[in-house]
Amino acid sequence: MTAVSRHYVLAAGGTGGHLIPAFALATELERRGHHVALITDTRGAAIPGKPASLPAHVLPAGRVEGMNPIGWIKGARGIMEGRRMALRLFESFQPSAVVGFGGYPALPALLAARSARLPALIHEQNAVLGRVNRFMAGRVDAIATGFGEVDRLSPRYAHKVTLVGNPVRDEVLALREQPFPPFTADGLLRILVTGGSQGARVLSEVVPDGLAMLPPALRSRLQVIQQCRPEDIETVRERYAQHGIPAELATYFEDMAERLADAHLFIGRAGASTIAELTAVGRPAILIPLPIATDDHQAANTREIVAAGGARAIRQDKFTATELAKQIQAMAQHPETLANAAHAAWNCGYPNAAADLADLVESFGGAPLMDVIRMGGQHSAKGAEAFALERSE
Missing domain, CATH: 3.40.50.2000 (Glycogen Phosphorylase B;)
Known part of the structure; x- marks a missing residue:
């Protein structure tokens, strides 16, 4: 268990590809004494395998795609409504950081984190950066990847990237x-x-x-x-x-x-x-x-x-x-x-993916001194200092 208990919000689309790593991270963070909440869609809230202790919040998540302007407007409205609801959740839950796992349901939560000046991270499971993660890559504080080579990830974000692999179920x-x-x-x-x-x-x-x-x-x-x-x-x-x-x-x-x-x-x-x-x-x-x-x-x-x-x-x-x-x-x-x-x-496996991702998440949003005490120093302090520097610019 860590020296201090924090709150984290995980946001993911409603498919197993997005949610399996989110569930693994939630389990690891809870094992360390933290409290975790999930933002997803109706599919994600009902998907098998969700930890019983993980509360799921279903928020609107419009999709902006295709060539229909009416669809764009409806999608944008859904995203903004989801963002407003996420901000209300953040007011009561007070997360230390928000972690997005891709999929349109993750977008409102990540936009809300940016508005609330909360640390935000994304995890990309695939070897091609997904649409939502691609849109948010320049707006988040860290990018965790499941593969060493990720297409459509701009080299200008290399300083944010950490290879952790894809967490898998404990069994x-x-x-x-x-x-x-x-x-x-x-x-x-x-x-x-x-x-x-x-x-x-x-x-x-x-x-x-x-x-x-x-x-x-x-x-x-x-x-x-x-x-x-x-x-x-x-x-x-x-x-x-x-x-x-x-x-x-x-x-x-x-x-x-x-x-x-x-x-x-x-x-x-x-x-x-x-x-x-x-x-x-x-x-x-x-x-x-x-x-x-x-x-x-x-x-x-x-x-x-x-x-x-x-x-x-x-x-x-x-x-x-x-x-x-x-x-x-x-x-x-x-x-x-x-x-x-x-x-x-x-x-080719990454057996420490869940722990490494949890380490990265914990390195943001806390007092640097507390991170040094908990993590033994360099990785965690570096993450907190980088976050503080970026927010001050």
Whole structure:
């Protein structure tokens, strides 16, 4: 626990990609004795995994996009109303700093922090700076990143940037020191397939047929766990049955951490949280970036792990049963190849992401002397002094 208890506001869009790191930071800050509140939208307030102790405040968050001027006006009104409500929350909660995790619901809170002259930080999960974070990059005091290389992040903000990685859930991080599950020349090959919270149709269409094209000696050893869309699950079940491949299918797995712990190979999308969990645990992967992701950020997310040898990426327009079988065979034909890829993925992980992000957050908004006492000096004092200097200019 820290020497002084503070209040912090976290603001995030309503998707898991924005909220998973926010929840991890909230848990870490509460562990240190702080009080935390969340600003999000209706989706975020209801999303599974929110810490029970974390109060969620739903604020208006208009979207300013497209070519319709009427839409711009409505969006701007929503943003300003959200900003006013955030300011009222700040008056009662008195936060020491506000942390934005991207998504339009984060924008009003960050604008309110600027108006109230509160320290403001942003955390970018993806390897491309998102729209809200891009807009606020010049207006905040610090920028934390999940990847070492982030596109659309201007070099003029380099002095604000700290690489922390993407925080992951405690139950996933606990698997980091467990060894890669034994994989032998005649043992089972356990494959985990997911496509996000609702599954991905392209995975349901391609993966069963791709696995069926593997050489018989490898195909006979398969054990598949796959998350599917509700409307696809019976069709996928029939395909696996036709191919004689044992597969456990569901629309949602509550014990996903345990499934990941047992897996030898992951097949799925390349969201920032997915990459963070794969690298935290050390699991080889075949990644199919979502082609409609904003700024193609999922493709950018694959760069580090692919370059390290921990994963292979296949563009969706090239993602065929033949190509998938080719890539699986290249990775799993020899046990040592898969184990080496697992180790390469593990080396890309940032296991201290939540703690490092919490350290950065704590370095703003407090008395420099208190920070030196708590943190042992340089990092925290530097952050507080930089904040004080910037506010005085």
